Amino acid sequence: MSPGDSIALYLDDLHVGQRFTSATHAIDADEIKAFAREFDPQPFHLDEQAAKGTFFDGLAASGWHVAALTMKLLVGGGAPFAGGVIGAGGEFSWPKPTRPGDVLQVTSEVLEITPSRSRPDRGMVTLRSETRNQHGDVVQVLTAKLVVPKREELPSP
Amino acid sequence: MSPGDSIALYLDDLHVGQRFTSATHAIDADEIKAFAREFDPQPFHLDEQAAKGTFFDGLAASGWHVAALTMKLLVGGGAPFAGGVIGAGGEFSWPKPTRPGDVLQVTSEVLEITPSRSRPDRGMVTLRSETRNQHGDVVQVLTAKLVVPKREELPSP
Numbered sequence: 178m179s180p181g182d183s184i185a186l187y188l189d190d191l192h193v194g195q196r197f198t199s200a201t202h203a204i205d206a207d208e209i210k211a212f213a214r215e216f217d218p219q220p221f222h223l224d225e226q227a228a229k230g231t232f233f234d235g236l237a238a239s240g241w242h243v244a245a246l247t248m249k250l251l252v253g254g255g256a257p258f259a260g261g262v263i264g265a266g267g268e269f270s271w272p273k274p275t276r277p278g279d280v281l282q283v284t285s286e287v288l289e290i291t292p293s294r295s296r297p298d299r300g301m302v303t304l305r306s307e308t309r310n311q312h313g314d315v316v317q318v319l320t321a322k323l324v325v326p327k328r329e330e331l332p333s334p
Numbered sequence: 335m336s337p338g339d340s341i342a343l344y345l346d347d348l349h350v351g352q353r354f355t356s357a358t359h360a361i362d363a364d365e366i367k368a369f370a371r372e373f374d375p376q377p378f379h380l381d382e383q384a385a386k387g388t389f390f391d392g393l394a395a396s397g398w399h400v401a402a403l404t405m406k407l408l409v410g411g412g413a414p415f416a417g418g419v420i421g422a423g424g425e426f427s428w429p430k431p432t433r434p435g436d437v438l439q440v441t442s443e444v445l446e447i448t449p450s451r452s453r454p455d456r457g458m459v460t461l462r463s464e465t466r467n468q469h470g471d472v473v474q475v476l477t478a479k480l481v482v483p484k485r486e487e488l489p490s491p
Contacts, residue, residue: 216402217409219418232420232481240421241402245373248398252374261376263389264397266427266475318423324389 185259187328188300191287199255199283202246204238206277212242237274243281243317244269247308250283256304260326265301267321273314280311288320292327299326342416344485345457348444356412356440359403361395363434369399394431400438400474401426404465407440413461417483422458424478430471437468445477449484456483 206225213222217239220227228236248262256262275281289303302325308317363382370379374396377384385393405419413419432438446460459482465474 212402216406217419218406219409221418232417239402239405241398241405245369245396245398245402248396249373249375252376260389261378262374264428266425268423268425270423271421 184257186257186325187259188290188292188302188325189328191290191302191325193287193290195287197255197257197285199250199285200253201280201282202250203280204242204246204275204277206236209236209238209242209275209277212245213239216241233274235274236277238276238279240269240271240317243271243275243308244319246281247283247306247317247319250281250308251285251306255283255306256285256323258302258323258325259328260324263324265322265324267319269317269319271317273310273316275310275316279316281308281316283308297327298329299324301325341414343414343482344416345447345449345459345482346485348447348459348482350444350447352444354412354414354442356407356442357410358437358439359407360437361399361403361432361434363393366393366395366399366432366434369402370396373398390431392431393434395433395436397426397428397474400428400432400465401476403438404440404463404474404476407438407465408442408463412440412463413442413480415459415480415482416485417481420481422479422481424476426474426476428474430467430473432467432473436473438465438473440465454484455486456481458482 221231221233222239225236251262283306285306292300302323306319307315378388378390379396382393408419440463442461442463449457459480463476464472
């Protein structure tokens with residue numbers, strides 16, 4: 178899959194090992210600070226000077242901002258599932274900080290597909306999504322369980 | 335700990351089982367839609383009418399919006415750690431949708447405290463944070479690993 182492809186995949190269309198690549202998002206200092214003011218007002222996310230000498234030693238995006246931008250990239254074609262990108266939960270890590278000027282891109286891989294026993298019209302897909310910056314450094318790993326619908330079967334004649 | 339207490343706890347001050355309660359945040363439909371337009375533009379997060387008949391069957395906040403608001407509540411006193419709330423990773427789930435009008439509050443518990451072997455000035459704290467609405471329903475469970483500094487020791491005389 179490449180960015181720009183506009184298709185909607187059902188559970189039936191997926192296989193373990195299938196990979197997707199998102200579009201990109203360039204993040205700047207104003208965005209980092211605006212998100213931080215609203216959701217994560219800590220010095221290392223708010224101000225270049227105040228960020229010096231902190232754990233991050235320089236302005237860094239809130240991890241939740243990276244997570245939200247990853248979702249934007251998944252919804253925008255990085256996870257082209259029918260019914261949308263609907264998460265039930267998962268795991269995440271932020272191995273490196275995200276800095277002003279970074280260009281983020283998400284590559285995802287289907288790890289597991291589990292048809293629902295109680296709801297035959299859907300299943301759960303485990304998707305591992307790595308968010309990388311322009312240097313290829315992984316800034317977030319997200320392994321999420323997503324609800325994906327099955328293709329509707331036509332009624333038998 | 336109660337909302338409004340303004341203290342900063344070091345690793346030395348924490349014990350397993352210690353609990354904290356955040357302030358509250360009331361979420362409205364405009365906020366839900368604004369976050370969704372920027373980060374998660376799917377019909378069930380954008381528009382009441384379009385949300386009918388979807389998985390959520392009505393307008394619901396993006397899970398990442400709930401995560402970001404949980405962080406706001408943790409940073410605002412719900413996790414009063416010296417050095418701030420600095421996450422390295424963790425696990426999350428969204429057992430129930432968050433709806434317009436919900437009033438969110440976070441209760442957290444220290445599950446584990448691990449002093450760093452390589453960095454004697456800090457340690458890792460595993461914190462389980464449940465975000466509840468005004469009915470007491472848990473809308474998010476976040477178990478995160480946080481970096482917390484040790485109190486600086488005075489040099490020996």
